[in-house]
Amino acid sequence: MPELGAGERHLEPERHSGQEQHSWKELPRRLTEMALALWKNFLQITMKRILQQRRLSLYNGAHGYEEEVIKKKLQQFSGGSINLSKEDNGIAILTLNNPKLMNAFSGTMMVELQEKVTELENWKDGKGLIIHGAGNTFCSGSDLNVVKEISNSQDGMNMCMFMQNTLTRLMRLPLISVALVQGKAFGGGAELTTACDFRLMTPGSEIRFVHKHMGLAPGWGGGARLVRIVGSGAALQLLGGAARVEPERARSLGLSEATLGAAEESGALAEARAWLGQYTEGPAAVIRAVKKVVAAGRELPLEVALRTEKDIFGTVWGGPANLQALVRRPKHK
Template sequence: MPSKMIEMALPLWKNLVQTTKKRILQQRRLSLYNGADGYEEELIKKKLQQFSGGSINLSKEDNGIGILTLNNPKLMNAFTGTMMVELQERVTELENWKDGKGLIIHGAGNTFCSGSDLNAVKEISNSQDGMNMCMFMQNTLTRLMRLPLISVALVQGKAFGGGAELTTACDFRLMTPGSEIRFVHKHMGLVPGWGGAARLVRIVGSGAALQLLAGAARVDPERALSLGLSEETLPSSDQTRALGEARAWLSHYTEGPAAVIRAVKKVVTAGRELPLEDALRTEKDIFGTVWGGPANLEALVRRPKHK
């Protein structure tokens, strides 16, 4: 009988899932800016692509974990213009990855990211170009943050400036011995522009965020733990071993059916970003995509004991 019940429920469940997924995906891809703000995405991408070098690599594993690698080790994985555009492309790819559950972001060559490539920054130093880059990266990192994947920044070596901002677009941060996160923007005569300040306040509170930004303070693993900026200091600073440790850490949260893990991330995103009534309605919609779904029906048959 249980198999017949599952068979009868699946068509209704699939229709509801598809409708809800379309609506949530449209909301997630909604741009923060438009033409009224002077934001012309294709023109901005064309400008950024003039500054080449490095790459953003993505591998998708069978267990539903993606590995996103910032690959520009000669410049401590600093973002060139083409890397900014490639990051957007990888985020789009991840948005369309239906079986994804988790994401680890790390840098090649035992360091995370030193921010923006200063050669590119010098060439786009006028105000409008800077604003365009700011809007482009804010859009990309907001979409990254809203992915239905549980994301982890694996911080090895240095995460400076824009690299520090990128860590805040992840759900969690893991650090290795000797690593540091540092918002160095003040020393460049700047403030964060990729959304890092707004996200940092939500992670550590306004007082701590003000200290880290105004003091351009070095945040080592111990201080990051005390601030709540990092979840754990991993045992190894070796790149391969640390990546394995990050996978093991993330597996505690991604174990189970992709539909359920993704639903968990979606309700948390809604609770964080939406007014309460809208968050409750969104939670109801997402609940409907898993209620009566395969994992739910199988659990009812199995009757798991909770200890």
């Protein structure tokens, strides 16, 4: 055969080795695998960001929210304290301590509450939280002396945003939380109870959203949370009527889980510990995972909640508690 000229060589069919042909056949599969890997990575990054955002502020500078400025303002109004103790069994006790004013929140107490929530966010061994008030009463809301001093609209909005942020972070803690209501939980104190997963009441106690009598509506997120707990109709009755909600009615509405036998502080705390213990028994990683799954289901759109649940499941599958359970082969009665 005569030698092909330079201009004709491009017409000759290209010959590939068997290995090269195999590589071309594999290309679609490899591209698909790469696309899936990139997509999975994207989802993981997205879910991580979603989980991180759950700890971020609801508000920022675009909303006129300057947290450090607001904290500096609040710290001008001192009184009382927020005390936190963490026990070896993974249960924390947070105490509102301003008994002279029925544990009303001063400005410094609002800032201290945020600090304690941050401490609890970083407590890796925590499983449960009980919030109660010193001196056999829960909380009467905001200290009226503070309210008078920050009565202009902007200061009020700043305080509102600050407390909404703090109570939202409290609600999202990976701890199963209980508000132990002794005596009165009024106004902002009633709102605080709604940031907990459960509410336990003692004989003679009451929860009352008194905002209407103060010429106000809820501002610490208690209105929105109350609707999710008791439904819109009951929430409108409680807010519009500023009604006293005593233990029996609270239980019928689903606002309270149980009425304890003891009314005094030490006995009520002991009962609350025992009640909470039935839900916090077990490894911290498992209890925290359960709370995170519920929090995701409560707040996120279904598809996002399902993906979040998958990610949380992955943190405990094959973990120490799971492997130990497989060895024990527990029987479920």
